[in-house]
Amino acid sequence: MLRFIATRLLQGVLVLLAIYAVTFFLVAATPGSPFSSERAISPEILAQIESFYGYDKPVTERFVTSITNVLHGEFGPSAVYANRTVTQIIGASFPVSAKLGLFALAVALGIGIPVGILAAVRQNSWLDYLPMSISMGGICLPTFVMGPLLVLIFGLILEWLPVAGWFGWEYTILPSLTLGLYYAAYFARLTRGGMLEMLNQDWVRTARAKGVPERTIIWKHCLKGGLIPAITFLGPALAGIISGSFVVETIFQIPGLGQWFVKGALNRDDFLILGCTVLFAALIVVMNLIVDIVQVALNPRLKYE
Amino acid sequence: MALLEVSDLRTSFHTRGGVVRAVDGVSFTLDKGETLGIVGESGSGKSVTCYSLMKLIPEPPGRIESGTAFFDGQDLLQMSPKQLRKIRGNRISMIFQDPMTSLNPYLRISTQLIEALRIHTNIDKKAALKKAIEALEEVGIPGAAQRVNQYPHEFSGGMRQRVMIAMALITEPDLLIADEPTTALDVTVQAQILDIIKERQNRLGTAVILVTHDLGVVAGTCDKVNVMYGGKLMESGTAEQVFYNAIHPYTRSLQKTIPSLQAKGENLYTIAGLPPDVSKPIHGCAFYPRCPYPKTGAPEGDRPQLVDAGDGHCFADCRFCDSSAPIETVLPQKDAGDLAGEELA
Amino acid sequence: MSDHSETAVLADEPVPPPTEASEIAAEELEEGSSLWRDAWQRLRRNKLALASLFIFLAICLFCVAGPWFSPYNADAQDLFLGAVGPSWAHPFGTDTLGRDLMVRVMEGGRISLLVGLVATMVALLIGVMYGAVAGYLGGKVDSAMMRFVDLLYALPFTIFVILLMVAFGRSLWLIFVAIGAIEWLTTARIVRSGVLGLKKQEFVEAANSLGFSHMRIIVRHLIPNVLGPVIVVATLTVPAVMLLEAFLSFLGLGVQPPDASWGVLINEGQQNMEIFPWMLIFPAFFFALTLFCLNFLGDGLRDALDPKSAKD
Numbered sequence: 032m033l034r035f036i037a038t039r040l041l042q043g044v045l046v047l048l049a050i051y052a053v054t055f056f057l058v059a060a061t062p063g064s065p066f067s068s069e070r071a072i073s074p075e076i077l078a079q080i081e082s083f084y085g086y087d088k089p090v091t092e093r094f095v096t097s098i099t100n101v102l103h104g105e106f107g108p109s110a111v112y113a114n115r116t117v118t119q120i121i122g123a124s125f126p127v128s129a130k131l132g133l134f135a136l137a138v139a140l141g142i143g144i145p146v147g148i149l150a151a152v153r154q155n156s157w158l159d160y161l162p163m164s165i166s167m168g169g170i171c172l173p174t175f176v177m178g179p180l181l182v183l184i185f186g187l188i189l190e191w192l193p194v195a196g197w198f199g200w201e202y203t204i205l206p207s208l209t210l211g212l213y214y215a216a217y218f219a220r221l222t223r224g225g226m227l228e229m230l231n232q233d234w235v236r237t238a239r240a241k242g243v244p245e246r247t248i249i250w251k252h253c254l255k256g257g258l259i260p261a262i263t264f265l266g267p268a269l270a271g272i273i274s275g276s277f278v279v280e281t282i283f284q285i286p287g288l289g290q291w292f293v294k295g296a297l298n299r300d301d302f303l304i305l306g307c308t309v310l311f312a313a314l315i316v317v318m319n320l321i322v323d324i325v326q327v328a329l330n331p332r333l334k335y336e
Numbered sequence: 337m338a339l340l341e342v343s344d345l346r347t348s349f350h351t352r353g354g355v356v357r358a359v360d361g362v363s364f365t366l367d368k369g370e371t372l373g374i375v376g377e378s379g380s381g382k383s384v385t386c387y388s389l390m391k392l393i394p395e396p397p398g399r400i401e402s403g404t405a406f407f408d409g410q411d412l413l414q415m416s417p418k419q420l421r422k423i424r425g426n427r428i429s430m431i432f433q434d435p436m437t438s439l440n441p442y443l444r445i446s447t448q449l450i451e452a453l454r455i456h457t458n459i460d461k462k463a464a465l466k467k468a469i470e471a472l473e474e475v476g477i478p479g480a481a482q483r484v485n486q487y488p489h490e491f492s493g494g495m496r497q498r499v500m501i502a503m504a505l506i507t508e509p510d511l512l513i514a515d516e517p518t519t520a521l522d523v524t525v526q527a528q529i530l531d532i533i534k535e536r537q538n539r540l541g542t543a544v545i546l547v548t549h550d551l552g553v554v555a556g557t558c559d560k561v562n563v564m565y566g567g568k569l570m571e572s573g574t575a576e577q578v579f580y581n582a583i584h585p586y587t588r589s590l591q592k593t594i595p596s597l598q599a600k601g602e603n604l605y606t607i608a609g610l611p612p613d614v615s616k617p618i619h620g621c622a623f624y625p626r627c628p629y630p631k632t633g634a635p636e637g638d639r640p641q642l643v644d645a646g647d648g649h650c651f652a653d654c655r656f657c658d659s660s661a662p663i664e665t666v667l668p669q670k671d672a673g674d675l676a677g678e679e680l681a
Numbered sequence: 682m683s684d685h686s687e688t689a690v691l692a693d694e695p696v697p698p699p700t701e702a703s704e705i706a707a708e709e710l711e712e713g714s715s716l717w718r719d720a721w722q723r724l725r726r727n728k729l730a731l732a733s734l735f736i737f738l739a740i741c742l743f744c745v746a747g748p749w750f751s752p753y754n755a756d757a758q759d760l761f762l763g764a765v766g767p768s769w770a771h772p773f774g775t776d777t778l779g780r781d782l783m784v785r786v787m788e789g790g791r792i793s794l795l796v797g798l799v800a801t802m803v804a805l806l807i808g809v810m811y812g813a814v815a816g817y818l819g820g821k822v823d824s825a826m827m828r829f830v831d832l833l834y835a836l837p838f839t840i841f842v843i844l845l846m847v848a849f850g851r852s853l854w855l856i857f858v859a860i861g862a863i864e865w866l867t868t869a870r871i872v873r874s875g876v877l878g879l880k881k882q883e884f885v886e887a888a889n890s891l892g893f894s895h896m897r898i899i900v901r902h903l904i905p906n907v908l909g910p911v912i913v914v915a916t917l918t919v920p921a922v923m924l925l926e927a928f929l930s931f932l933g934l935g936v937q938p939p940d941a942s943w944g945v946l947i948n949e950g951q952q953n954m955e956i957f958p959w960m961l962i963f964p965a966f967f968f969a970l971t972l973f974c975l976n977f978l979g980d981g982l983r984d985a986l987d988p989k990s991a992k993d
Contacts, residue, residue, distance in 0.1 A: 046832065054844065061848040171972035173924050175931040175944070176965045179951040187955055233437035240390055240432075241425030241452040241503070255442040267834075274839035278931060282951060292840075293932055296847045304844065311837050331487040332441055 032327070039323055043316040050312045051098065051305065058301050059090050097305070106306035117306040120291055125310070127197060128276055128287035131206055135272050138211025139218055144261060146215070147222025151230060151257070152249055162219060169216030174275040178209040178282040195284040206283045210275050214268045218261050226257035255329050262326060266319040273311050338365040339510060339543050340389075345403035345413075347381075347388045350396060354615040358384040360567035360639075361403075366560075368510070371537065371544045373558035373575070375551055375590065379611050381567040382547045383433075386513045388413075390430060391420055408510070426456035429504035431533075433516040435496035439488040445472075445499055446484045452507050471502040475532050494525035498532060505536050512537070513545045518553065530557055552594050555579055563587050566612040566622035569642055573649035583651040586623045621654035629657035720909070723985040730981020733974035740971055744790030753781035767959055774959040776949060785941055786964055792942040793968070796856055797923040801915055803861025804922070808868025809911060813899045815869070816876030827873065830866050838863040842925070846934040856935060860922050868914050875907035909986040916979035920972040927968060943968040 088096075100107055106117035146166070150159040172180070185205060186194035193202050229235070230253055238248050276289035288307060295303035327333045347359040359381040366372050374382040387393050389405050389412055405412040407428065412420070424430075429452075432438040440448060449468035453459050459467070465484070472480035475498040488496060497517060504512055514533060518526035534557055537544050546558060554561055554575065561578040563571040563586065571584040582588045592598070592605040609626035612618055620636050621627070643653040724730055753771075767774045773782035815826040845859045879885060880903065888898050923943075929935030930944030931951075938945065943964050950961030 053841075057841075057844055057848055167976065168969075168973065171920075171969045171976060173927065173972075175928065175947055175951070176969055179947070179954055179961050180965065183954055183958060183961070232440075233432065233434060234440040236392055237430075237432060237438045237500075238440070238451070239392055239424065240430040242421040242423070242455055243425070243451060244421060244455075252440055252443065270837050270839070273837060274928070277843075278928065281932070293843070293934075296843050297933070299847070308837075308840055308844070311840055315837050330442065331444075332489050 035327065036320070036324065039320050043320055046316055047309060047312055048098075051101065051309055052094070054305055054308045055094055055097065056090070058299075058304055059093070061299065097302075101305075101309065106309075107302040109300055109303050112300070117302045120303065121288060121306055121310060124286055124288045124291055127285060128280070128289055131203070131210065131276060131279070131285065131287060132269075132272050134203055134207035135210035135214070135275075136269070138207050139214035139268060139272075140261075141215075142212070143215035143218025144222050144258070147219040147224075147261070148226055148249070148254075148257070150219065150223045151226030154227060154230075159223075163223065166216035166219045169212055170220075172213070174209055174213055175278045175282070177212060178205075178279055181205050181209055182282070195282075197283075197285045197287075202283075206279050206285060209282070210272055210279050213275070214271065217264060217268065221260040221264055222257065225260040226253055229253035229257040259326065259329060262322055262329065265322050266315060269318045270315050273314065339368045339370075339408060340366040341404075341406040342385075342389070343404050345385065345388055345405065346401040347384050347393060347398060348401055349398050351615075356615040357567050358398075358614060359388060360614070362562075362564070362567075362569055363642075364560075364562055364569070364572060366511070366543050366545065369537070369541045369543055370560060371546060371558045373554035373561045374545060374547045374564060375549065375554055375561060376564035377549060377611050379614070380564040381614075382549075382562075382564050383515050385564070386430070386515055386545060386547055389513065390424060390428065391415075392430075422456070425452040425504075425509075426507050427509050428511045428513065429507065429509040431497070431500050431504050431512065431514040431517045434520045435493055435500050436520065438500060439496055441488050444485055444487055445491075449484065449499070449503050449506060452503065456507055467506065468502075471506045472499070474536065475499070475502045476528075477502075493521055494529065497521060497525075497529050501529070501532055501536065505540065505542065508540050509542060511543045511545070513547070515547045516549070517546075518550075519548070526553075533557075551590055552596065563590065566618060566639075567614050568622065568639060568652065569650070570623070571649075571651040572642070573647070577647065577649040581649070583645060583649075584623075584654075585627050585629050585657060587651075589626075589628060621652070621657075624654070624657070627657050720982075720985040724981055727981040727984060730978050730985075733977040733981065737971065737974040737978060740790065740967065740974070741794060744787045744794060747787035748784055748791075751781065751784045751787070753784045773963045774957070776960055777953060777957070782960065782963055785946060786943075786967055789941040789943045789946045789964060790967060790971075792853075792936055792940060793923050793926060793944070793971075796853070796860070796926040796936075796942065797919040799857045800860040800864065800922040800926070801918045803857055804864040804918055805868055805911065805915055806865075807861065808865035808914075809872050809904060809907075811865065812869035812872030813876050813904055813907075816873040817880055817895065817899050817903060819877065819880070823873070823877075827870075830869055833863075834866055839925070839928070842929065843932070843934055846929060851934060851937050853936065853940075856926060856929070860925050864918050864922055864925075868911060868918070871910045871914055872904070872907050875910060876903050879903055879906050913979060913983045913986060916975060916982055920975040920979075923968075923972065 097107060104118070106121070109115050109117055109120060112120070143166075146162045150162050153159050169177075182194045182205065185192045192205050194205070196202055226249075230249075235248055235252060238252050243252070273289070276287060277293050278289075279285070280287045280289040281293070288310070291303060292307040292311075294300070295307060342365070343363040345359055345362045346357070349356040349358055362381070362385055364372065374385065376382045384393065384398075388400050389407075391400070391412065393400065400413055403413060407423065410419075412423065415423070439445075446465060446468055449471065450461070450464035453464045453467060454461070469480045469484050472484055477483055477495060477498055483491075488499075491499060501517075512533070517533065518529050521529060530553060533544065533546075536542070546554070548554060558575050561572065561575050562569055563578065563584065565586050571578055571582065571587045578587060579591070582591060589607045593607065595604055598605060607626055607628075612622045612625075618639055620638075621640055640652040640654040642650040644650050771781050771783065773786060775782055776785065811826065811830075815823045842859050842863065846855065849855055876899075885898060885902060888902050893901075926935055926942060927944030927947065930942050931948045933948070936942040936945055946964035947961065947968065950957075950964055954961040
C-alpha cells in the first residue's frame, strides 16, 4: 500500500512538472509580451521592464530560473499587477475559491449520493423517476445557465438571497448551489447505476436467503461496491468544479482565484497563469491520488492486482 | 407430521412476452433428515420451486399464484417479510449454483459466515468467529483460522462452495436447499462437495432438497426423487422406485442420458427436441413432442394428473403413448459408417 | 507482435482469390444490417429517445433554415429601438443593440451546432484511430498507449483550452481542434476494448491470412464492427463539446462578436437579465433543450445498440 502511494506520488510530481513545462512554453510561444499595452511606452523603458522580469534572456534560461523559483515556492511577480507577487495573489484569493469549491463538492455529494441510493432502492417508483428526470435536467443546465437562472429566481424575483459579492454565509448559498447541483446530478445517476448493479448481484440473493434485513443488505453488502462509480468520478468532478468556478466567480463577482486566472489569461500575465495552472493541476493530481487510494480500500480485489 | 408439505405450488413470471408458468401445480412432502432430489432439464421449474419456498422470487415480474408450503406447521407462502426473515438462514438455509458470484467480494469470509449467526442468535462476535472457524474446518478448509479473514477472491471455486456450505449450516437449520451446488464446479470437486453435504447432513440431522439435472447425483444421495418437466412433476417416489422402476417416458429417457450407464463406443444418448415453452398453453402431455415411445393418440385436454402406482410412487399418467413398449426400441438408430466417423473424431 | 510479422511475410505471396473475402464481407454486412434494423426497432419503442431525436432535428432545421425566412439580419442594429420584449415583430424580443433575438438565436445555434459536430468529428477521428491501433497491436504498446490515456484523463484540460485560445487567437478553427483534441479519450477507450475483443475472431484471422495489410484490416474490418458504441459516444460527445464551447464563449474566450454562439448569447443575457430577462431565457432554453435531447438520444441509442447494458 505504501509503495503504491509512493509510486503514485512520484507519478503526480512528474505530471506536474510536465504540465508546468507545457504551460510555460505555450505561454512563451504566444505572440506579444505581457507588457505590450495600449499605452505607448518608450522602447528603453520597455527594455528595462523586460529585463527586470527576465524577458531579455533566452526561453530555456527563463524556464530554468522559473522552475527553480517554483521549487522554492515562489511563483514570481505578477506582470500586470505591479508590486504584487503571484504568491500574494494566490494567498489572498485561493481561500475564497477553496471555500466555494468545498461547499460545491459538499452539495454535489450530499445531495447526489443519497438521492442515487434512494432511487436505486426504490427502482421504478416515483422516488426513482422524479429525481432521475430532474437530474437529467440538471446535467443539461450547465453552470452558466443554472447560475443566472438561480439569480433570476431567488435573487431578483423572490429577493431571498443576495445576487453578488462574498461577505457572509448567505452569499455562499447561490454560488455553491450553482456549482454543486450540476455535479449532484451526475453523482445521483452514477450512484444509482452502481447501487443497481450491486442489488442485482447473486450475493444479494445469498444475503436474503440468510435472513439479512433489506437495510443491512443496502448498507453493508451493497454500499461499498455501489459507490465505486461515484468515487471514480471525483477527479473529473473536481476538475469541473475548478473550471466551473471561473464562471461562477464571474457571475457572482466573487474575489476568487478563478477570476484571477481568467484575467491573467486575458492579460497575458505569464507568472499568474503559470501559478494558477500548477495549483489547479496539483489539486486535481492530489484528488486523483485520493480516489485511487479510496478505491483500493473499498475493493479488496484491487489490492492483489 | 412432515417437516415440509408443499401443495399445488404455482409460480409464474409476468413478462412482456406473456405469462411464463415456471411452476405449475407442484406438491410434495419432506420429513426430518430426509433428502429429496429434484431433477429436470434447465427451465423445468426446479430452481423456481426452491426460490418460491424461500420467497426469493423477484416480484415483479415473478408472482406466487397459489399453493401452500407448510414448514413445521406454518405456511411459508403466507408469512410476512419479518416472519420469513426469522426462518431464512436460521431454520431453512440455501446453497446456490455458482459459488463465484454467490459470495460478496467486498466482505471478508468471516463477516459473511457469522452474519446469519449474529442475526438469528444472541451470540457475541468473538464466539461467533470461533464457531465460524470450526465450521470452515468441518467442511475441510485447511488453515481455517487464517483463511477466515480473507476475501472470496482468494478462494478457488470448490473452496468457495465449501464456504457456502459452512455458511448455510452454521445455524444448524432443519432444512437445507441446495440449488445445483455442483454444476459450476470441476468434476473432481463435485463428488467432494456432495460428500461434505452428506456428511454434514448426517451429523446435524438436516433435511436436504437437492436440485440437480444430474440423475447420477440423485441416485447416490437422495431418499426421494421428484422428476420435473415443464413446471410439473412427471414422476415422484423413492430413489429406488424412480430408478429401478421408472414409469414415465421422460424419466426413462433421462436415465438413458446418464453417460456411465451407456455402452462404450456408442453415441451418447440425447433426448431430441427442446423443453416446452411454458409461456404458451400446453395441451396434454408436455413431453409428447419429444416422447420416444410409439404415439397412440393426439395430445389434448389438460396436462396429465399424477397417479399413484402403489407405495407412493406417482407418475403423470399421460395415456398418449405406449409406455409399456421396451425402451431399447427407442435408441437412436446408427449405421456403421456413422460409428466409424465418430471414432475417428 | 510475432504473429503479425508472420502475416506481413504472407502479404508478399500471391494474393489468393478474393471470393472468400467478399463472402466474408457480405456475411458481415448482412449480419450488420440486421443488427442495425434490430437497433432501430428498439429505438422506435423508446418514446423519449424518439421524441428527443425529432425535437433535435426540429431545432437543427429552425437554426439552419430559419434565418432565410426572417426579415431581419443577425447583425443589423437598431439603436433607436434598443432592447424590447417579445412582440409580434420580434417573437424573442431584441437585444440592447436592437438586434432581433430570434435570428440571433438561430445564428448562434448554427455556430454552436457546427462546433458540436465538427469538433466531435475531430475527436472521433483521433479516438477511433488511437483506440483501434492500441487494441490491434495489443501487448506492451497497448498498455503504454492506454496508460497515456489514463494520464490525460487526470489533467485539467479546460485550463489548457483556455490557454490555447489565449495563445493562438480565438478562431473557430482553433475551437474545433482544441476541443476535439481533448474529447477523444473516451472514444479511444471504447474502440480499443471493442477491437481487443474482435481481433481474436475468425474473420480477422481470415483477413490476416489473405495477406491484407494491418491498416486495411483495422479500417475495413475492425472499425466498422465497433461503430455501434462509437455512435453512442459520438451522440454524447456532441453535447459535451457544445458545453465546452459555450463555456469558453461565456468567458469571452470562444466565438468572438459580431459572431454569436449560444454561449455568447447566454453571456450577454446574463449581463442584462435584471432588466431584459428574455435575453437570457431564450438562448438558455434552446441550449438546454438541445443538450437534453442529445443526452436522451445518446442514452436511447446505448440501450438500442447494446441491449445487454440496458438492465431494466
